[in-house]
Amino acid sequence: MKNSTLAALIAVGTLGVASLGYVFYFDYKRRNDPSFRRKLKREKKKAQKAKQEVEKITQAQREISIDRALTRALEEPLPTDVAQKEKMFLESVSLGESLFASGETKYEDAAVHFYRALKVYPDPIELITIYQKTIPGPVLTIIMGMLARDVKRRQESYYDTFPDQSMQVKAAGLPKGADKSDPKFHMGLVAAKDFAVGDIIYVEKPETSQLTPALKDAEYCEFCLKPLEGIEHPAACGKCSLFKYCSAACKDTAYDEYHRFLCPGSEDASTASSAKELYQSWAEGKELAPLMIAKFFGHMITTEQKRQLAGQESDYTLWERTEHTTTLLLPGKPTDQAHQVRLAALIGQQVPGLEEFMNEERYLSMKGRILRNAIAVRSGGEAAGVAASAASEDYVRSPADAGVTGAALYLVSSYLTHSCAPNAEPSFLDHDHVLTLKATRPIQAGEEITMSYIAVGDRPTPARQAELMEKFRLHCTCPLCEPVTE
Ligand SMILES: C[S@@+](CC[C@H](N)C(=O)[O-])C[C@H]1O[C@@H](n2cnc3c(N)ncnc32)[C@H](O)[C@@H]1O
Known part of the structure; x- marks a missing residue:
């Protein structure tokens, strides 16, 4: 043992001296011999090219390995039950460890199991931090590659399932065939079938909605924005009794969804005072x-x-x-x-x-998404005579000026493009925040569905464009503003 250590030390020393000598020789030749310099340049180029080729192949192999590992990791469905998840997690980590210990040929297999463990662990970020400290480099590189690929695949396939088929529309990059560098490129909705005037294209519930502060003293359901006139038994929150609801169902849904966090009547003093401040700032201000x-x-x-x-x-x-x-x-x-x-x-x-x-x-x-995508709710009622522009200092997309009761954010309707000659219009058939999109012109399958963000009337193009620019910072490229010339 001692001998071999010594031998190794001598070898290193010898090698060291030899390479140093070569460096001196090399530098002398480089400075004094032009043909050597040219030869050197050629060889350097050749070596660089070869290195790049090798890197390319290694990178390509790594990509293939990452892709294959991800497909394998997601091939078998993951458990949904908590106990099964825990069991699978422990088994996967232990399998990953033993595969890794078997050597380089098993690195990909090890990564597959570590990745499956990651998919069922409740706090993936925490597990990645643990992996970074415990899993050796080459396997970790595959796992991180799988993660990046998984996120990318997930993002790219988003529009395969959104919007749901029942909505009868598809989200698409428009104009057809244009790529993202085209100044007119935008995401929009296209009809999945033909629609006649008056047809309901879809019905959509919002992700959040709010009554305009201008109606703070009027009687509206705090959850669905329905006017309470004519409602015999409105419900109210038992704790804060500040808000009324058109039904027990609305009261319970509001409580489940957000009011349990935001009730000004909360037993917890700090929650109650923060919640009061939040509602107070809405009532006093114009911000929704x-x-x-x-x-x-x-x-x-x-x-x-x-x-x-x-x-x-x-x-x-x-x-x-x-x-x-x-x-x-x-x-x-x-x-x-x-x-x-x-x-x-x-x-x-x-x-x-x-x-x-x-x-x-x-x-x-989130604020930016609301300002860009929210739609004015026009649920009616005696108090609703409020102009869209008075609903908030932040403008909300509204095809009519009057009758606005609040604003709401819808996932699918967020993709509706403005047109000064729209083919669809949002309406609120049950006098609440549920949006019904109706065709106002015949629409053919594949055609873009549009609404108007402003009350168009018969105003000339510059007036419409000025309003769109002021309210939505939007330079309108609809066919009425920018007719397509063949
Ligand atoms: C509610 S989003 C509509 C969906 C959006 N096109 C997308 O790509 O997700 C509103 C934004 O779309 C663009 N947009 C909508 N209608 C437009 C029009 N007629 N002309 C130009 N841009 C428009 C503007 O950028 C506007 O701020």
């Missing part, structure tokens, strides 16, 4: 967004909890769905920060990890 965001996050938690209970983790989360819609990039204002901090304390604290999730960046991204 803070309350809509608060309700949205409450709804998101409830949806997520239900999804996990039903074992539907592989479905897209509401946040992922929302992130697919466009947003406005907004500079944060001091009031935004105050709202975000209050909200993180009110809702975020209730769920581990959510307080950090509800940071200022996500708050602003």
Whole structure:
């Protein structure tokens, strides 16, 4: 043993001296011999090319291995039951470890099992941190590659299942055949079948909605924005008795979805005072967004909890769905920060990890989505004579000026493009926040479905365009504003 150590030391030493000598020789030749320099350049180029080729092949092999590993990891369905998940997690980690120990040829197999463990672990980010400390480099590289590929595949296949077939529309990149570099490129909705004038294209419930502050003293259902006139037995929250609902069902849904986090009558003094502030700022101001965001996050938690209970983790989360819609990039204002901090304390604290999730960046991204995509609700009632522009200082898409009672955010309708000659119109048939999209012109399968974001009337193009620019920072490219010349 001692001898072999010595031999190794001598070998290293000798090699060291030899290479040093070569360096000197090399440098002397390089400076003094032009033909050697040329030869060297050629050889350097050749070597570089060979290195690039090898890197390309290794990279391609790595990509293939990552792709194959991901397909294998997701081939078998993952368990949904908690006990089964725990069992599978332990088995997968232990299998991964023993495969890794078997050597390089088993690295991909090891990654497959470690990845399956990751898919059922409740806190994947935490597990990745543990993996980073415990799993050796080559396997970790495959796992991280699988993760990136999984996220990419998931994103790319989003529109395969959204919108649901029952909505009779598809989301598509438009104009047909255009790519993202085309200035007219946008995502929009196309008809999945022909529609006649008056046909209902789809009916959609919102992810969040809010009554306009102008109607704060009027009688409307706090949840669905239905006028309470004529409703014999409106319900009310037993704790805060601040809000009325058109039915016990609306009261219970509101409680489940968000009111349990936002009740000003909460037994917890700090929750109660923060919630009061939130509603007060809505009542005093003109902003709808803070309350809509608060309700949205409450709804998101409830949806997520239900999804996990039903074992539907592989479905897209509401946040992922929302992130697919466009947003406005907004500079944060001091009031935004105050709202975000209050909200993180009110809702975020209730769920581990959510307080950090509800940071200022996500708050602003949600506000931007509301400003860009919300649609005016026109649920009617005696008090509703409010003009769309008076509904909020933040403009909401509304094809009619009068009768606006609030605003709501819809996932599918977020994709409706504006046209000054639209072929569809949102209406509120049950006098609540549920949107019914109706065809106002005949629509052929494959044709883009549009609504008007403003009251078009018979105003000339510059007037319409000025309003669209002022309210939505939108340079209208609809066929009426920019006729297509053949
Ligand atoms: C509610 S989103 C509609 C969906 C959006 N096109 C997308 O790609 O997700 C509104 C945004 O779409 C674009 N848009 C809608 N109608 C338009 C029009 N007539 N001309 C130009 N851009 C329009 C604007 O960028 C606008 O802010």
